[in-house]
Amino acid sequence: MKTQVGIIGGGPAGLLLSQILHLQGVESVILERQSRDYVLGRIRAGVLEQGLTDMLRDAQVGARMDREGLIHDGFHLAFGGRLKRIDLEGLTGGKTVMVYGQTEVTRDLYEARDAMGGTIIHEAAEVKPHDIETDAPYLTFEKDGMTERLDCDFIAACDGFHGVGRKSIPANVLKTYERVYTFGWLGVLSRTKPVDDELIYANHERGFALCSMRSNTLSRYYIQAPVDEDINAWPDDRFWDELKARLPGDAAARLETGPSIEKSIAPLRSFVAEPMRHGRMFLAGDAAHIVPPTGAKGLNLAASDVYYLSRALVTQYGDADESGLLGYSEKALSRVWKAERFSWSMTMMMHKFPEQGEFGAKMQEAELDYLTSSKAAMTAMAENYVGLPY
Ligand code: RFL
Numbered sequence: 261m262k263t264q265v266g267i268i269g270g271g272p273a274g275l276l277l278s279q280i281l282h283l284q285g286v287e288s289v290i291l292e293r294q295s296r297d298y299v300l301g302r303i304r305a306g307v308l309e310q311g312l313t314d315m316l317r318d319a320q321v322g323a324r325m326d327r328e329g330l331i332h333d334g335f336h337l338a339f340g341g342r343l344k345r346i347d348l349e350g351l352t353g354g355k356t357v358m359v360y361g362q363t364e365v366t367r368d369l370y371e372a373r374d375a376m377g378g379t380i381i382h383e384a385a386e387v388k389p390h391d392i393e394t395d396a397p398y399l400t401f402e403k404d405g406m407t408e409r410l411d412c413d414f415i416a417a418c419d420g421f422h423g424v425g426r427k428s429i430p431a432n433v434l435k436t437y438e439r440v441y442t443f444g445w446l447g448v449l450s451r452t453k454p455v456d457d458e459l460i461y462a463n464h465e466r467g468f469a470l471c472s473m474r475s476n477t478l479s480r481y482y483i484q485a486p487v488d489e490d491i492n493a494w495p496d497d498r499f500w501d502e503l504k505a506r507l508p509g510d511a512a513a514r515l516e517t518g519p520s521i522e523k524s525i526a527p528l529r530s531f532v533a534e535p536m537r538h539g540r541m542f543l544a545g546d547a548a549h550i551v552p553p554t555g556a557k558g559l560n561l562a563a564s565d566v567y568y569l570s571r572a573l574v575t576q577y578g579d580a581d582e583s584g585l586l587g588y589s590e591k592a593l594s595r596v597w598k599a600e601r602f603s604w605s606m607t608m609m610m611h612k613f614p615e616q617g618e619f620g621a622k623m624q625e626a627e628l629d630y631l632t633s634s635k636a637a638m639t640a641m642a643e644n645y646v647g648l649p650y
C-alpha cells in the first residue's frame with residue numbers, strides 16, 4: 261500500500277488532519293489500533309475554542325456542531341461560598357467557546373471521511389514507523405493476522421500519549437518535560453438537566469469540582485479524587501453527595517441527580533516532548549503534549565497542531581516549499597507552552613494539594629478574589645480560556 265501521508269491514530273487529531281489534507285488534494289491513510297466503536301465510546305473533551313470550530317466548518321464537518329452545540333459566552337468560578345462570572349464575550353471583544361462533545365466531533369469526522377472515500381484501517385495492531393530519517397519512510401502493522409506495509413512520504417503521529425510515534429524518536433533527540441499530579445478527576449455523565457446553563461469550576465476545601473454538560477439534557481460532572489481511587493467505591497449516591505458538598509449552596513440545591521451513564525477516573529498530567537518532528541515524522545496532539553483538563557485545552561491544542569501541520573504539508577506538496585514543515589515544531593510548541601502554562605496555573609489555583617496547608621489555601625483564595633475583582637486579571641483569564649490566536 262502507498263499514500264502521501266501515513267497517519268497513526270484515528271482520534272480527533274488524525275481524523276481532522278486527514279480530512280483537511282483530502283480537501284486540499286493530499287492523500288492519506290489512517291491506521292487506528294482500536295475499533296471505531298471503542299474510539300466513539302471514549303467520553304472526553306467538551307469545550308471547543310473558536311479556532312477549532314472554525315477549522316471544523318472549513319473542513320466541512322461543522323453543520324451538526326452548529327445545530328446542536330451550545331455557545332457559551334461566560335463561565336463561573338465558585339470559591340468561599342461565592343459564584344463569580346467570567347464574561348468571556350465581554351472581556352475578549354466578542355469571543356466565545358462551543359460546548360460540543362469530542363465524541364460528536366469524532367463521529368462527524370468519521371462520517372465525512374467515509375463519505376469522501378477516506379481510508380481508515382481500524383484494529384491495526386503493532387503499528388511501527390520505519391526509516392523516518394530517510395526520504396522513504398514506511399509503516400508496518402498487523403491486520404487479520406497478516407503483516408502489512410504502508411509506504412508514504414511523511415508520517416503524522418497522532419496516536420495519543422501512549423502511542424508509538426513519540427517512542428520511535430531516539431532518546432538523545434527527544435527532551436521531555438513532565439509533571440504528574442497526585443490526584444485525578446472522577447467524572448460522571450448523566451441524563452439530567454445541567455445545574456446551570458454555564459460551566460462552574462469550584463475550588464472547595466474538600467477538593468475541586470466541575471459542572472459541565474454535553475447538551476441541555478446531558479450533564480458532565482467531575483470531582484477531584486485520588487488517582488488510585490477504586491471506582492467501585494463511588495456509587496452514584498456518594499458521587500452526588502460529594503459534588504453537592506463542593507458547590508455553593510444554591511447550586512447544590514438546584515442540582516438534579518440521576519443514574520450515571522458513564523463513570524471513570526482520569527489522571528492529571530502536564531507533559532511536553534520536544535521537538536515535535538524527527539526526520540519525516542511529525543507529532544501532533546496528545547502524542548506530543550498533555551495538559552491537565554482544568555483549562556479545557558487538550559483537544560484544542562491537538563487542533564492547533566493540525567492547523568500548522570496541514571498547512572505545512574499542503575505548501576510542501578503544492579509549492580515544493582518545505583519552510584512550513586521545517587518550522588512546524590517551533591511554531592506548534594510556542595502555542596503549546598502557553599496552553600501548558602494556563603492549564604497548570606488553573607490547576608494550581610483550583611485544586612487541593614495535600615502539601616499546600618492553610619497558607620496555600622489562603623493564597624488560592626486571595627488569587628481567586630483578586631482574579632474576579634480585577635478586570636485586567638479577568639481579561640487575561642478570558643483571553644486564554646477562549647484560546648490564543650493561531
Ligand atoms: P487521542 O484522542 O488520544 O487519539 C489518539 C488515537 O491514536 C490511537 N492509537 C494508536 N493507533 C495505532 N497504533 C498505535 N500504537 C496507537 N496508539 C494509540 C488511539 O486508539 C486513539 O484513537 O489523541 P488526539 O487525537 O491527539 O486528541 C487529543 C484529545 O483526545 C485530548 O487532548 C482531550 O480529550 C483532552 N481533554 C479536553 N480537551 C479539550 O480541549 N477540552 C476539554 O474540555 C477536555 N476535557 C480531556 C477532557 C481529556 C479527558 N481525559 C479523559 C483524558 C476531559 C477529560 C476527562
Ligand code: PHB
Binds near residue numbers: 307459473557
Ligand atoms: C468537559 O465537559 O468534559 C470539560 C469541560 C471543561 C473542562 C474539562 C472538561 O475544563
